[in-house]
Amino acid sequence: DIQMAQSPSTLSASVGDRVIITCRASQSINTWLAWYQQKPGKAPKLLMYKASSLESGVPSRFSGSGSGTEFTLTISSLQPDDFATYYCQQYNYYSTFGPGTKVDLK
Amino acid sequence: EVHLVESGGGLVQPGGSLRLSCSASGFIFSNCAMHWVRQAPGKGLEYVSGISSSGSGSYADAVKGRFTISRDNSKNTLFLQMSSLRAEDTALYYCVKGGQGDMIMVADSWGQGTLVTVSS
Numbered sequence: 001d002i003q004m005a006q007s008p009s010t011l012s013a014s015v016g017d018r019v020i021i022t023c024r025a026s027q028s029i030n031t032w033l034a035w036y037q038q039k040p041g042k043a044p045k046l047l048m049y050k051a052s053s054l055e056s057g058v059p060s061r062f063s064g065s066g067s068g069t070e071f072t073l074t075i076s077s078l079q080p081d082d083f084a085t086y087y088c089q090q091y092n093y094y095s096t097f098g099p100g101t102k103v104d105l106k
Numbered sequence: 107e108v109h110l111v112e113s114g115g116g117l118v119q120p121g122g123s124l125r126l127s128c129s130a131s132g133f134i135f136s137n138c139a140m141h142w143v144r145q146a147p148g149k150g151l152e153y154v155s156g157i158s159s160s161g162s163g164s165y166a167d168a169v170k171g172r173f174t175i176s177r178d179n180s181k182n183t184l185f186l187q188m189s190s191l192r193a194e195d196t197a198l199y200y201c202v203k204g205g206q207g208d209m210i211m212v213a214d215s216w217g218q219g220t221l222v223t224v225s226s
Contacts, residue, residue: 001167034212036151043200043216044151049209087151091211094164095141095153 002026002090004098012106019075021101023088028068032092035064035073038100039084047086048073078103108132108215110201115220122191126220128184128201133215136179139204141213142186144197144222152197155186156204156211169195191224198222 003026013019023033031051036044046055048064051071061076075082083105088098114126126142141156155175157163163175174187184201198219204210 032208032211036213038151043218044213045216046212046214049205049212055214089151089153089213094166095156095211097143097151097153100150 002029002093002096004088004090004096006086006088006098006101008101009099010102010104012104013078014106015078015080017078017106019078019082019103021073021086021088021103023066023071023073023098025069025071025090025092029090029092031067032090033064033066033071034089034091035062036087036089037082037084038087044087075103108203110203110215110217112199112201112217112220115199115222117223117225118191119226120192120224122224123187123189124191124222126186126188126199126201126222128186128217130182130184130201130203133203135177135182138206139210140177140184141202141204141211142175142184143200143202143213143216144195145200145219146194146197149197154199157184158210188222191222193224196222196224 005024033051035048038044052064085102109131142154157175172190176185200219201217202213203215205212205214
């Protein structure tokens with residue numbers, strides 16, 4: 001099984017900050033990685049797929065990079081709507097989600 | 107617009123069974139892979155099971171042999187038959203639509219979930 005790790009588990013930031021979340025896979029997954037955003041009481045929402053492709057309708061302040069085992073999700077300028085929990089998902093071999101990174105207000 | 111509505115959740119005793127349903131609309135259901143993803147209270151996301159457009163199913167190790175995924179393309183409905191339920195199966199179960207091509211395992215649309223509670 002492919003295991004996913006995310007860091008940090010919690011990130012405290014202010015509006016306007018540049019935010020970077022890291023996701024690591026236990027073995028190479030090429031670029032078969034997606035990112036999701038989940039707000040309290042809501043279903044997750046797809047943000048990125050294939051590591052760096054932006055889902056339609058997602059603001060361009062979100063970007064993704066990486067390949068192999070290490071990936072990042074960057075929010076260039078954090079907005080009030082971005083406070084949420086973010087999950088990575090590998091889909092190279094079946095599917096595994098990371099444990100999540102909560103972005104909260106500093 | 108894609109619309110996914112789950113039903114069938116509830117309280118069940120350990121060892122019991124439950125059948126979840128997901129009614130889909132707004133897309134060509136028969137062309138899409140579909141999945142179930144669960145989230146235990148206060149915890150992260152966990153992939154449970156998926157079924158291809160042709161009906162081939164796959165399962166996470168945690169549910170293999172206990173859960174069965176199926177679909178009725180004539181009724182645009184996805185099912186998850188759960189048996190031998192355990193306390194650790196307690197979670198909100200999301201119905202998820204897969205993408206196309208190399209994105210079939212990517213969850214591009216989610217329902218609002220149905221809560222399964224396993225407790226005596």
